[in-house]
Every structure is written in structure tokens, then in C-alpha cells.
Amino acid sequence: MVRNAIDMHAHWVPPVVANALRQRHGNVPRIETLPDSTERLVMPIGTLNFNDGHTDASLRLKQMMGLGVSRQMLSLPGLFGIDSLPFDQAMPLVSAFNDACAELCKAHPDQFCGLAALPLASMDASVAELRRARLELGLLGAILPVDAFRNEATAARLKPIFKEAESLGAHFFVHPGRMPDSGPLPDAPPDHDLARRALAVQHEVGEAMVTLLLSDFLIPWRNITVQVANLGGTFPAVVERMDHMLALRDPSRALPSTRARVVWVDCASLGSRALEQAVAVFGADRVVLGTDCPIFDAARTIAGIEKSQLSVDDQTLILHGNAAKLLGRLF
Template sequence: MSNDHFRIDMHSHYYGGGLREVIAARDKRPFLREAEDGSLNMIAMNGAFPFTADYYDHRVGLAQMKAQGLTHRMLTFPGALGVDLLPAEEIATAIYAFNDHLADLGTKTDGALIGLAGVPLADMDLACAEVIRIRRDLGLIGIILPSNYFNTLGDMEEMRPLLEAANTYGCHIMLHPGLKVGEEPPARPSDHMQYRLSALDLQNSAAQVALTVILSDMLDAYPRVTFQVVNLGGTLPFIFERLESIARHRNADAPFPTERLRRIWYDCASLGPRALEAAVKLFGADRIMLGSDYPIFKDDPYAHALAPAELSPQDIQQIAWKTAHDLVTHLETLRQNK
């Protein structure tokens, strides 16, 4: 099969590798609860959702990929669940086993499943050691981190040791919505919680994270780290001109560094063709990747978002597979040339 038939999904989540059993044994969030009909619900930080086999059985995911024409998919540790925030003595061993499992899945599927690891964030020394291990020994491409560590420049400072470790062998970092260790979930809105939290607040959060990345020294201080901001950078494709106007009128000697946004990678998870068109004009197709947010969302990202977009055939192929392929190739080169 030629590369032009590749379709690489760079945003999905996976709760297998022993995590389901760990969560099932818990009685505090996150935990599993059996409904009256025998089905399972995951009781997570911001509510509950049906916990089906899509979440923890990679074979179900592979079948879904085949049905949609997806050839590769990045499976990430379920960062938003908050498991990686638990005390290290409680969760570190399970995280290590999960990461081993991800590496094994990559081997068994001949690279069709690409692993993005978790780290035990409650113990920074262990987290740093694990990011070294997953790159040096397991060959996983990187890690997922809760984006609340990157809401502000001050928050980001807590991650300096981990970023330094990640820079050693080169590392991809997905900055995904999630809490910090010890942080309580935000107050729930009084109405329409799913729309307000999972759409409006989430998209603003993604934009805040991208802002921290480009206004800090992260891109220059850690040149062997690649950063992925989810959901096309949130609201950025629609408000960057206002950011530029603010700088032009209030801080004329320091223009807003819009060009630095092109040093981050983005996925189009759970978004559609109109948002994708706007993002391509701002970031360029060579910074954007397919993303499904499977199993939370089950739309085919190619058919739902990319195919209907008014983009050139070259841009469509770039987003469908080439951006992700080039990124993974770059990361392997960094790993081999430590």
C-alpha cells in the first residue's frame, strides 16, 4: 500500500493494559460502577460515561479503524481521567505496565498502533525516569501531560524537570485537558454542562496552552521536544487577529509572535471542515494531523472533517498522513541520535 493511502489518527485514548482492572478496584473517582442492566459506567472527574469495550479492547478499536479506512492510530494513556495524578505508590507500577503494553501493541500490529505513554506525575523523579525509559527502552514516541500544567507560565515551571528529561532522547508531548496533582475539578456550570465544559471551556483551555508554549522559552529551551495542542489549538484560529491587534495597539514594540504557532503540532479531533479550513490558513497543513478522540467520539475523522474541507489535494494528503508520518520519523531520528 502506498503512503497516499495512509490515514493516521493522532488523537485517541486507551484504557486497557491493566488500567481497567486498577480502576475497577477503586471506590473514589475515577472508578467503575455497574448499572442495573449490567453495563459499566466510568465515574470520572467531570461526570460519568458508559464504559464499553471500545475503551479497553484494542481489537475493537482495530476493527473500527479498518471499517473507517484508518491505517494507523496513536493510542494515549487516558490523561483526562486523572489516573496519573494518583499517589505514585498506588499507581506507578500500573502506569509502567500500561506503557510496556503499549510498546507490545506497537510491535504486534507492525506499527499500526502508536503508543503515547503516561507518567506518575505525583512523583517528579519517577516521572522523569519513566519518560527516559519509554523513549530509550520502549521506543514509544512520547507522553501525554495534563494541560493545566501549561495554563500559565507559572504553572509550566513545575514541569521543567520533566521537560528536561523529555529533551534527552527527543519526545512528543500531547498537552491534553486535565488537572494538576492535588487540583480539584472546577465548579460545574448550572446548566448545559456538556456544552459549556466539553466545548466552550475546553476550546479556551487549548488556546491558553498554546499561548503558554509560544510565549515561554519552551520551544527553544527543549528543541528535541515536539508539542501537540489538541483540537486545532482551540479558539486560536478565530481570535489570533485580535491577539495581533492587542499587541499592535497596546504593545507596539513587541508584536504578537503569530509565526511561533507554526512550531507546534495540532490535531483536528472532534472538529469539522470549517474549523479545519481556518486552522490550515493559520498554521499550515504541515502542522495539522487527523484526530478522532476515539472512543469518546466515533466519527471517521477523514470523512467527517477532512474530505468535506475546501482544501487542496496536497493539503488533504498532508493532514491525512504526511504530517504525522514526518513527525514520527523525526522523533525516531532524535531517539537514534541521542
């Protein structure tokens, strides 16, 4: 049994936000009722079964206890498409999430902490909401979409948010999701659509890693920590090829592998082999537990850590130690 694990990649939809999504008839995102009375969340790309596991905090606490998870860091996932809505639609929903998340964290301070959702269509409003979330609500930072880091030019648009976060001290979670002006990704081809979608998500995360690690974007920010979802996407699988290319064609530049420890990555939705590869690239002290609960199977992710070839000490760092240090600087 895992004891005292800290899950740094978990999602929650407060009932107030779920009810608002149920009222968005014909719009995306929305929650709709199926003929068998179950519900599904209609997202900009694809759908997701929606049930009490997304909304019921009491149920979540029971599930955590059964898994040996002592704390979750909660966020509103960007793939739902809420934070990338036009400002007048996004602002009520993200502020409702932030308020509810703060209330839950105050009611259960040892079990939950949270990250703010931001109304990304307005940088000024995003800065103000981050300030409110950090100073008034006690949230630890914000979730940001990987799409914002697809290149250095797009990342530069977030500098006002990072400047504010530097003054506050904050943690940013870079997670699959879109910026408001990017438009939705095309649907996956009908053959093997889930496999293709999984590959596309990991590619987008890898693109964000290239920007975050190989540019100078993060250098000015000393009071900010950055966590990237899904073990950094395709980056750890391709970094040796990146190194090889630069060594042959532009040896004056730093090898990508030497910049890998600029961020932390979580192991959400992946398994033992990917985890071992990521630890070889980033170091065990830069990997944290992430389960993507309730969207993915948290028990399977935790089992993947325990079944890996990593040492007990490295597993302990990933399950608890690294996250405890990250969170410790924010409280």
C-alpha cells in the same frame, strides 16, 4: 475511502488498567456497573460510557481498517484523572498502561505506536518513567495535561521532564487534563452543561497555547516535538484579536500570529469550519489527524476533513503526511 491515514489522537485502556479501575469502589476515577449491566467511567468531571471500544485491540483494528486508518498513536487521556492521582495510586496504573501499550505496539508495529502516561505527582518519578518508556519500552514520548501550561510558572515545573526528553528525542501530546495539585474543575452549570463543558475544555487548551507559543519555554528544546489537542482550543479563533490588541497597545512585541507554527495541532472532535480556520492560522503542514477515538466519532472527524474547502494536497498532509514526518524522526 480514506487510505493510509494516521490518527495522532486516539486513546486506549488496557484490560489490566480497566480491571484496576473496577476495583476502585467509591474512588475517582473508577469504572462502575449500571443496573442495565453496562459500564461507565466516573471521572473527576463527568462520566463516560465505557465499553469494549476502549479496551479491545482486535475490535480497534477492525474499526481502523473500516475507516482507512493505518496507524494510531495511543495514549491514556488526562481527563480520566489517572495520571493526576497521588503518586502511590498513579504509579501502578500508569506503569501498567505503559507496559501494556508497549506490548500492543510491539505486536502490531505498523498499526500502533504509543505515548507514556506519567505519575505527575512526582517529577523525579515522571522523569524516570519517561526514560524507561523511551529506552526500554519503545514508546515515543508522553501525554501531558494542558493544566500544566496554564501559565509560565506552572510550565516551568515540567522542565526536568523536557530536559530528559531532549536527551532522548521525544514527542509530547498536550491534552485536556489536570495536574495533581490543581484540584478538579467545578461542575458545569446544569443548563446546557455539555455545551459549557466543551467551551471550558477549549478555553483551557487555548490558555496552554498562549504559554507554549508566546513564552520562551519551548525555545531550548530542539529534539522535542509538541502536539496540542483540539486544534489549539480557542487560540485560532482569538488570535486576530490578540494581534490587534498588541499592535495597538504594545507594538514592540511580536504578534501572536507570527508564533503560531511552534507546535502541531490535531483536529480531534472538531469539524470542517474549525479545521479551515486552524489551517489559515497554523498552516496545513502543522495540522494532523486526531479523532479522539473511541470517545468521539472517528468517522465524523475524517469526513469533516474530506468535506472541507481545503485542497486535496492539504487534506493529504493532514491525514497522513505531517504525522508520517513527525513519527519518522522518532523511530
